[in-house]
Amino acid sequence: MAALNDWPWHYWRQRAPDDLALRIDDTRLSWAQLAELIDQKSAEFVRMGVHAGDGVMLRGKNSFRLLLSYLGLLQIAARCLPLNPQLPAALLQQLLPRLDISHKIDLTEDVAAVEEKPGVSISHPWPSCHRHWQFAAWQPSRAATLTLTSGSSGLPKAAVHPLAAHLASAEGVLALLPFSRQDSWLLSLPLYHVSGQGIVWRWLFAGATLVLGEEQPLAQALQGCSHASLVPTQLWRLLEQQQLPSSLHDVLLGGAEIPLALTERAEQAGVRCWCGYGLTELASTVCAKRADGRPGVGQPLPGREVRIVDEEILVRADSLALGYWWSDGILPLTDVDGWFHTRDRGRWQQGELCVAGRLDNLFFSGGEGIQPEDVERILLGHAQINLVFIVPIDDAQYGQRPVAVIDSEGVVSLQTLLAWVEDKLINFQRPVAVLQLPEQLKNGGIKISRREVQQWAEQQL
Ligand code: 4YB
Structure with a gap:
């Protein structure tokens, strides 16, 4: 993709309107159709009283509605917080006020409930034609998403990413891992986690096809897909149950230690495995390599730098979050030189990064x-x-x-x-x-x- 100065779905609508953008089970949408639906979704949110800069909770499992809502919210410059539906209510009660969330979209309920910001009226009539509203300008440096970290103690932190960080993440991964417009990546991990958002931004960057399995089991959803992101246990299960579809040729692994025996077995079964090391704060992958029978996660991708100081992995990258959102402001997450201290233990071995575990463990x-x-x-x-x-x-x-x-x-x-x-x-x-x-x-x-x-x-x- 050339330097982007518009919403990616508008970019692809203009350049490849009839190309396949999205497949949901048996339904197929072109970029032109998808962009139209995102515009409608944005208009719906504007009608509901969501304004630029508002914090909006988006709670739900991966689905077409969830994806449309995520993209529709970004397009009106809201601050979107995708949420794991399994987070306990007591935790949310503590957390949400500190993240300045003024609207709650809950897709786990039968009919999506949008709780309105106190004092915001939605009673004014809105023209039925959505073209009367204006979506926000493409501003890559604006705070766009909040993604919760899975901290080992206390309340989770919310990493704030601008759109530019998500795109930088995608660009770095795709400099290594081939993913072209004819390919299709299954949204195999949740959107409330960076690994799921990483898939979405690679798809938007490449102008390829995104596949949603909605309620299908993983093995079924993977049918016809060329790419998937998996945590090691998911790939183990697919191998053990002999359920790897023949279409699947590239799997990006990450999130935990990647056993050599796993990549060896999957490569033998004809799947190219990519071993990644990523973190929420870095909008997913930092280092990656094609599995090569050696432990380690390769070298930093373009746009990322890694140092090891006192056994701790430090990262500096253009995919780094702006900070953690906390009570109406953004707390910095780097030291004065811009390094993020990961709390992961690591070492260099034969020129590549090896992750030993969490220092806190x-x-x-x-x-x-x-x-x-x-x-x-x-x-x-x-x-x-x-x-x-x-x-x-x-x-x-x-x-x-x-x-x-x-x-x-x-x-x-x-x-x-x-x-x-x-x-x-x-x-x-x-x-x-x-x-x-x-x-x-x-x-x-x-x-x-x-x-x-x-x-x-x-x-x-
Ligand atoms: C690791 C590790 C590794 C992370 N060895 N510990 O798109 C991707 O990169 C992707 C593809 C498939 C599956 C997951 C991903 C991710 O993004 C993973 C990102 C992630 O796990 N973020 S996290 O904030 O939830 O956890 C980060 C922590 O996970 C790190 O600090 C490490 O402790 C651990 N980790 N990759 C060993 N290869």
């Missing part, structure tokens, strides 16, 4: 430091273990000791596990108990909360 047992992710990486090598969390449990003698919470094929006892790790883990890293991950912690989001796993494990022991 480190705990001590009998004076020895345990980085849970180091132990988890090894346990994942056990054929029956699909997912594992090592969490600290208080202990009078050692301070804390490691407990393994696992999702496994069949039962893996502590005894079996200890025999298997005999030559793989140092004494102090060996789990003192094994618990089965309960269903209620698999919350349907893209990540299971380590904090919730730990709290649950504490109650069991």
Whole structure:
């Protein structure tokens, strides 16, 4: 795409009006049709009293309505906060006032309810023809989206991204990963997470096709798609159930450690795997590489810089958020030199970045430091273990000791596990108990909360 000076859907409407923009199950929309529907959606929001700069909550699972609402809100210069429908009401009650949210769009209800800003009247008649309203000018540096981080403690923070950051994110990824106008990327991850928004902005940047599966299971939704973004557990499941469609040729992985065994199996099955490292604050991917049988996530993409200081990964990038929204203002998130301190531990190995885990997850047992992710990486090598969390449990003698919470094929006892790790883990890293991950912690989001796993494990022991 040449330098953009208009809304991407207007850009593509002008250049390729009849090209396929969107496929939702069996429905197909061209850029001309899509741009028209987005314009109508924007007009609807204006009629409801949403003004430029207003904070608008957009709660719902991925759907066509959710996507149209996201794009329609951006087009009237609202500040859009896509929200995970599973966030507890008590948390929202605390959080939303601090994010200056004046309108709530809840697509989980049968009929979308839009709560109006107090004092805003919607009783004035509005011309039925939506062309009477004027959408906002394309202003790439304006605060456009709020995306919640999954912080390990306290209230989540809301990273504020301008449109320019989303586009810079897309441009950097597509400098590495081929995605052309004939290709189609499934919206395989939620829009309330940067990984979902990353898909949308790559699609808008490339003028390709976006596919929505609405209520379909992943394997079915993937039919006919050339690209998808997946977290490792999703790709494992597809491989195990032999459900990879033949159309799928590129998968961008991320969000967690990417096991070598996974990319090796998927590449053998004919899928090109791209290993990514990304964060909410950076509007998704920072580093990426084509899977090559070595651990690591490659080098920084164009537009990103990475440094490691005292084992911590620092990032500077044109995809970085403006800051965190907090009570009518934006709190900075970088140091004076513009570096964002990720709290991830990392090192350079053979010229590429290796992510070791979260600094905050480190705990001590009998004076020895345990980085849970180091132990988890090894346990994942056990054929029956699909997912594992090592969490600290208080202990009078050692301070804390490691407990393994696992999702496994069949039962893996502590005894079996200890025999298997005999030559793989140092004494102090060996789990003192094994618990089965309960269903209620698999919350349907893209990540299971380590904090919730730990709290649950504490109650069991
Ligand atoms: C990692 C990690 C890695 C993140 N190894 N720890 O478009 C994409 O890049 C994408 C594609 C598929 C799936 C996910 C994505 C993402 O965007 C992921 C972005 C993300 O997870 N953001 S987050 O704010 O929720 O979490 C960030 C944290 O996740 C990082 O700080 C790391 O701790 C961890 N992480 N990629 C090991 N490859």
